[in-house]
Structures are given as C-alpha cells and as structure tokens.
Amino acid sequence: MLNEQTIRIIKSTVPVLESKGTEVTKRFYEILFTEHPELLNVFNHANQKQGRQQTALANAVYAAAVHIDNLAAILPVVKQIGHKHRSLGIKPEHYPIVGRTLLTAMREVLGEAATDEVLQAWETAYGIIADAFIGVEAEMYTQAERQAGGWEGFRAFRVERKQKESSVITSFYLVPLDGGAIATFEPGQYVSVKPEMPGETYTHIRQYSLSDAPGKPYYRISVKREDGAPDRPAGKVSVFLHEHVNEGDTLWLTAPAGDFTLDTSDSRPVVLLSGGVGLTPLLSMLKTLGETTPDRQVTFIHAALSGETHAMRAEVEELARRYPGFSYYFCYQSPTAADREERTFHKEGYIDLEWLQSVVPSPDAAFYFCGPVPFMKTVNRMLQSWGVRKEDARYEFFGPSGSLEEAGEPTAPAQR
Incomplete structure (x- = not known):
C-alpha cells in the first residue's frame, strides 16, 4: 500500500506526464536498448520506429498516475499487458531494469520537475505496480504450462x-x-x-x-x-x-494468450465488425458460435478494399448457409469491375451508422470489432452515437494499445 504523501506526489505529476509522457518513454527506450541491446530480441522494431510502443507506454504510465489512489482500476490493463508479456517471455528479472531506466528517463526529460521527492515516490509506486504485474504473469505462466497440451516458452x-x-x-x-x-x-x-x-x-x-x-x-x-x-x-x-x-x-x-475473447455466457445477439485482416479473431469467434450456439443471432460485417483483398469469404458464406441464425454483409471501399458484375458486396464505400442500423436490429447486443485504427475509431464513434453501452463494445488493437477516443489526451490502453 502507498501512503498518502506518495499518492499526493504521484498525482502532482499528472499534468507534466500528460504533456511530456511520450517524450519520457521515447527517451526510456533509447536508454533501454543502448544499455540492454539483448531486449531487442523481444520488442517489435517496427513499432519502435513508428512510435506506437512509446505512445502505449506513455498512456500506461499516465493511467498509473491518474489511478494511483485506486490501482484496482487499472487491473484490466495489467491483465491485458500481462497476456502480452507472458506470450513474449517477459520475466521478473526484467522489471528492475525497466524501473531503473524509467526513472533515468524521467530525470532527464522532466528536469526540475523530477525532484528527488518525485523520483522516490515513483520508485516506490513502480515497485508495487511491478509486483502486481509479476504476480499476474506468474499465474499466466503456470496456467499456460500446466493446461492440457500446454508448454513453457517457445x-x-x-x-x-x-x-x-x-x-x-x-x-x-x-x-x-x-x-x-x-x-x-x-x-x-x-x-x-x-x-x-x-x-x-x-x-x-x-x-x-x-x-x-x-x-x-x-x-x-x-x-x-x-x-x-x-x-x-x-x-x-x-x-x-x-x-x-x-x-x-x-x-x-508460445501458448495462446490474450483477453479479447468471446463471452460465451452472454446469450444476446452478437455483432462482429471487422476491417481488413482484423477479421482473424472475429472469424474464430464466428466459427465457434456456429459450433456451440448455432441458433444464436449473429451478424458478421466485414469491410475490405475490394474482393481481391477480401480473405476467407467462402468460409463465412458456408457458415451462413449452415446456420440460419447467421447473417453477413460485406462492404467494399473500392469494388472492382468483377465485384460489381458478380454482386459480391452489400455496400460500397464505408460503413456508416444509418446503414449499420439497417442491418443490425438493435443496439442491445454484444459488439466485437477489430481492424485498422481509423476503422475502429469510426466504429467506436458510431456505437457510442447509437447508445451502445461501453461494456458491450469490445475491441482489439493489433500491436501496442492506443485510444479510440477523438480527443488527444492520453488514456489508459485499451485492448491489444
């Protein structure tokens, strides 16, 4: 448990982390890979070059500062990141390295704002947060190894x-x-x-x-x-x-991981919305629904550039023929002449709320969506406008987590 003084000091750093958080995490990774180049065997180099990893870490640090007086509020984020860490092979011995490097980056970037008092508070807070990660991940490692057909590592x-x-x-x-x-x-x-x-x-x-x-x-x-x-x-x-x-x-x-999963206890209608290769986790959900609850009302909506880039179309069509509760719709941004001739799509251009409401009977459903970030932002905005409850709209980031909110302020990471 953190004492009131430590909580107060951490809270006082929220404004500066809001403005300089990404600068801190950029410097953090520069120091980390200079002093520990072996960690380049774990991190995605492309995400580093594009700045996505730095932004995701900045959001996580910001969220920790905001919720430092109620760390239970970030437990879902801890579990989500824990899945990724277990899948990548992050171990307890990595956490002290990260802690030291983060404090060094704070000291360099924040300058006079990084007083000894502030750094000591963050060192204490990091120790508690790291222990939470280590504990969650230890359970995940054990479960992955001991389950039927499970294994350790790669x-x-x-x-x-x-x-x-x-x-x-x-x-x-x-x-x-x-x-x-x-x-x-x-x-x-x-x-x-x-x-x-x-x-x-x-x-x-x-x-x-x-x-x-x-x-x-x-x-x-x-x-x-x-x-x-x-x-x-x-x-x-x-x-x-x-x-x-x-x-x-x-x-x-490594053994399967991840927290973007189908809630099989929910019997309401399901709406699966995917863009591009974002259909992969949703196709797994769709096929599982067919095998386990074939009478459940399921709507599958997929957006692609054209029929040429549209993958696994035949699998979806076969599922719809087999299960009468399933319906599907394909939206092509730029359909080819062959697409038009063969009428292989249901909407041209982009998914919009009016069209979505015409094919989905009610907002009282479980919505799952995945795809490029602009696609997910659009879907998220439409669902909010329609009155879909936040807990009924679940989504997955490919790569480091970010925010689907339109405002620019940092937020806690969402799904992977």
Whole structure:
C-alpha cells in the first residue's frame, strides 16, 4: 500500500506526464536498448520506429498516475499487458531494469520537475505496480504450462499447409513438431510466432490471432503481408512468412494468450465488425458460435478494399448457409469491375451508422470489432452515437494499445 504523501506526489505529476509522457518513454527506450541491446530480441522494431510502443507506454504510465489512489482500476490493463508479456517471455528479472531506466528517463526529460521527492515516490509506486504485474504473469505462466497440451516458452511447430486467402493474406496451418497435443484457446486469442530468419542480428517475434475455432489438431494464423509505404517500413516478419516460409518449415510458438475473447455466457445477439485482416479473431469467434450456439443471432460485417483483398469469404458464406441464425454483409471501399458484375458486396464505400442500423436490429447486443485504427475509431464513434453501452463494445488493437477516443489526451490502453 502507498501512503498518502506518495499518492499526493504521484498525482502532482499528472499534468507534466500528460504533456511530456511520450517524450519520457521515447527517451526510456533509447536508454533501454543502448544499455540492454539483448531486449531487442523481444520488442517489435517496427513499432519502435513508428512510435506506437512509446505512445502505449506513455498512456500506461499516465493511467498509473491518474489511478494511483485506486490501482484496482487499472487491473484490466495489467491483465491485458500481462497476456502480452507472458506470450513474449517477459520475466521478473526484467522489471528492475525497466524501473531503473524509467526513472533515468524521467530525470532527464522532466528536469526540475523530477525532484528527488518525485523520483522516490515513483520508485516506490513502480515497485508495487511491478509486483502486481509479476504476480499476474506468474499465474499466466503456470496456467499456460500446466493446461492440457500446454508448454513453457517457445515450442516448434511445422507448417502443415500454407494457403493463399487473398492478394494480401495467407494462412498457415501449424502442427507441433513433437506430435503431442496442443492447448485449447478462447476465440479471439493469439500466439507469438518466432521465425528463424537468416542474417538477422536479433530475433523477431510477432503476435498473430488464431483464425479458426479451438478444438482442432492445428493452429491457424492468417497473416497480412505488410508492404512498405512512405509512412512506415515493410513488415519484416510478415513479408518473410509470405515469401520464405513454406509447407514443412518450422516456426516457434508460445501458448495462446490474450483477453479479447468471446463471452460465451452472454446469450444476446452478437455483432462482429471487422476491417481488413482484423477479421482473424472475429472469424474464430464466428466459427465457434456456429459450433456451440448455432441458433444464436449473429451478424458478421466485414469491410475490405475490394474482393481481391477480401480473405476467407467462402468460409463465412458456408457458415451462413449452415446456420440460419447467421447473417453477413460485406462492404467494399473500392469494388472492382468483377465485384460489381458478380454482386459480391452489400455496400460500397464505408460503413456508416444509418446503414449499420439497417442491418443490425438493435443496439442491445454484444459488439466485437477489430481492424485498422481509423476503422475502429469510426466504429467506436458510431456505437457510442447509437447508445451502445461501453461494456458491450469490445475491441482489439493489433500491436501496442492506443485510444479510440477523438480527443488527444492520453488514456489508459485499451485492448491489444
């Protein structure tokens, strides 16, 4: 427990963290990787270059300061980040390194505001927060290892099948090299994938959602090839998987993790909204709903650039034929001539609230959505306008967590 003086001091740093939080975390990572380059084997280098990791950490530090007098309020965030840490192999011995580096970055960036009193308060608070992370993650490590078919760390999997799903998405069907059983998972969860990439100084780990229902003798991930653009580098791992990983090759996986999962105790209608490769966790949910509650009312809405980039379309159509409670709608931003001729989509352009209300009977439903951040911001804004309760709108970030709110102020990280 923190005493009142420490809480007061931490609270006093909220304004400066609001204005300089990202500057602090940028400097934090510079120091961290200079003094501990081995940690580059864990962190996503692309997210570092784009500033996404720095922003996510700044939001987390800000949230800790805001809620320092009620740390239970950030427990969902602790659990969410804990899933990612367990999946990446973050261990208790990493936390003192992070704590020392964070205090050093605060001292350098905040200048006179980082008094000895402030740094001592943050050191005390960090120790308590780190203990919370370590405790949560210890339980996660134990559960991942001891569950039926579970394992510790990375396990070798063979690519049993590689299947092109669209012009940009390819699926990999993965079975354990040792021939043993594999752990089940909750629809919406992901695995960390570590390919062996020749010529690379550091290992590169990426997290990919499982795109099939649990209970199969394989895991399936469906990966979008991330080509480079003026504002971002090409996806090193996604390009490698598409171009160099073939059937019979080996990939190393951690056991499934993640807190963006289907609530199977809720019997209300379900609405699944996806954009681009964001359909992968939602397709796992959709297929699970078909297998477990085929009579439940489910609406699946997917937005894609065109039919050329639309993956796993046939799977969705087959599920709708099999289960009368399912309905689906496809929205294409720029349909091709073939799309128009074959009438393969239901709406051209972007999803809007008026159209959404025409295909979804009521806002009293469980909404799940995933896709590019602009897509998710639009969906979130529409659901709020429609009066959907905040707890009924669940979403997933691919990569470091951010905020879907339009305002620019830092907030606690949302889903992965």
